[in-house]
Amino acid sequence: xxxxxxxxxxxxxxxxxxxxxxxxxxxxxxxxxxxxxxxxxxxxxxxxxxxxxxxxxxxxxxxxxxxxxxxxxxxxxxxxxxxxxxxxxxxxxxxxxxxxxxxxxxxxxxxxxxxxxxxxxxxxxxxxxxxxxxxxxxxxxxxxxxxxxxxxxxxxxxxxxxxxxxxxxxxxxxxxxxxxxxxxxxxxxxxxxxx
Numbered sequence: 001x002x003x004x005x006x007x008x009x010x011x012x013x014x015x016x017x018x019x020x021x022x023x024x025x026x027x028x029x030x031x032x033x034x035x036x037x038x039x040x041x042x043x044x045x046x047x048x049x050x051x052x053x054x055x056x057x058x059x060x061x062x063x064x065x066x067x068x069x070x071x072x073x074x075x076x077x078x079x080x081x082x083x084x085x086x087x088x089x090x091x092x093x094x095x096x097x098x099x100x101x102x103x104x105x106x107x108x109x110x111x112x113x114x115x116x117x118x119x120x121x122x123x124x125x126x127x128x129x130x131x132x133x134x135x136x137x138x139x140x141x142x143x144x145x146x147x148x149x150x151x152x153x154x155x156x157x158x159x160x161x162x163x164x165x166x167x168x169x170x171x172x173x174x175x176x177x178x179x180x181x182x183x184x185x186x187x188x189x190x191x192x193x194x195x
Contacts, residue, residue, distance in 0.1 A: 006109065007039050007042075007105065007109065007162060008102060008105045008106050008109055010031070010032060010039060011032075011039070011042075011043060011098065011101060011102055011105060012098065012102050013031065014028060014031060014032075014043070014094065014098060015094075015095070015098060017031055018088070018089075018091070020091070021088055021090065021091060022088050022089045022090045022091035022093075022094055023088070023089055023094070024085060024086055024087060024088050024089070025060075025064060025080055025084050025085055025086075025087050025088075025089060026079060026080060026085035026086065028040070028043065028089060029064075029068070029079055029080055029085075030079070033077075033079075037068050037069060037071075037072040037077050037129075037158075038158040038159070038161045038162035039158075039162060040068055041065050041068055041069060041132060041136075041154060041158040042101070042105070042154075042155055042158045042159060042162070043097070043101065044061040044064050044065045044068070044154075045061070045065065045139075045151040045152075045154040045155045045158065046097040046098075046100065046101040046151070046155065047061050047089065047093065047094070047097045048061040048062065048139055048147045048150075048151040049097070049100075049147055049148055049151045049152075050093050050096045050097050052090075052093055055090070055093070056142060057093065057147075058139050058140060058141075058142060058146065058147040059140045059142055060084065060087060061136075061139065061151075062136045062137060062138070062139030062140030062141075062150075063084060063136065063140050064080055064084050064136075065132060065133075065135070065136030065139065065154060066132075066133045066136030066137050066140070067080055067081065067084065067136075068080070069129050069130075069132035069133045069136060070129075070133045072129055073126060073129040073130060073133065105159075108159055108163075108168075109163070112159070112160075112163035112165040112168065113163075113165060114163075114164045114165065115165060115166055115167055116165070116166025116167055116169070116170060117164065117166055118166065119160070119166030119167075119169040119170055120160050120161055120164045120165060120166045120168075120169050121164060124166065124169065125161055128157050128160065128161055128169045128172065128173070129161070131153075131157055131172070131173060131176050132154055132157050132158060134176070134180075135150040135153050135154045135157070135176050135179060136150075136154065138150040138179060138180060138183050139151060139154070141183060141187070143183060143186045143187060143190060144186070144190075145186065146182070146183055146186050149175065149178060149179030149182040149183070150176070150179040150180075150183065152175055152179070153172050153173075153175040153176035153178075153179045154172070155172075156168050156169070156171045156172030156175055157169055157172030157173070157176070158172075159172075160172055
């Protein structure tokens with residue numbers, strides 16, 4: 001991929017990474033690195049929505065998202081910690097995520113434009129990055145059916161930052177508030193059922 005390739009082509013190029021079993025998380029982050037943190041965060045959020053029995057994908061991707069967004073927020077974008085870097089993303093899970101994500105991102109890429117700029121740049125971008133960190137931590141909470149809402153909020157926030165579309169950021173913030181409510185509700189239900 002060339003440095004100036006579109007984000008969607010960059011995502012589609014992930015299919016060629018890694019050995020037969022799948023790429024490591026470090027290979028994925030390195031492949032997406034020149035397209036900035038939001039693209040890596042978008043992929044991790046999409047992966048979190050793929051059913052993965054026996055693999056704590058929400059925990060892994062949530063921590064990776066929080067790490068990447070936090071590093072970008074503090075001006076130190078880069079790789080993942082060693083414990084996350086060496087984890088392999090099983091090829092069937094990566095393929096399932098890309099099958100849904102690539103067509104979705106093509107549609108998003110066509111519809112986004114620069115609007116509500118203060119939400120996607122400067123301090124607005126910093127607030128959005130902080131919200132992504134929070135949603136990544138929410139995503140890491142191992143609750144059944146708890147991945148979808150925070151992952152969608154992360155997707156919207158990161159896409160808004162990637163394409164400088166403040167409307168996406170605004171929608172991501174709204175869904176982020178709702179996702180915290182969903183997680184609190186699921187957590188409360190689990191607590192009540194456990195007693």
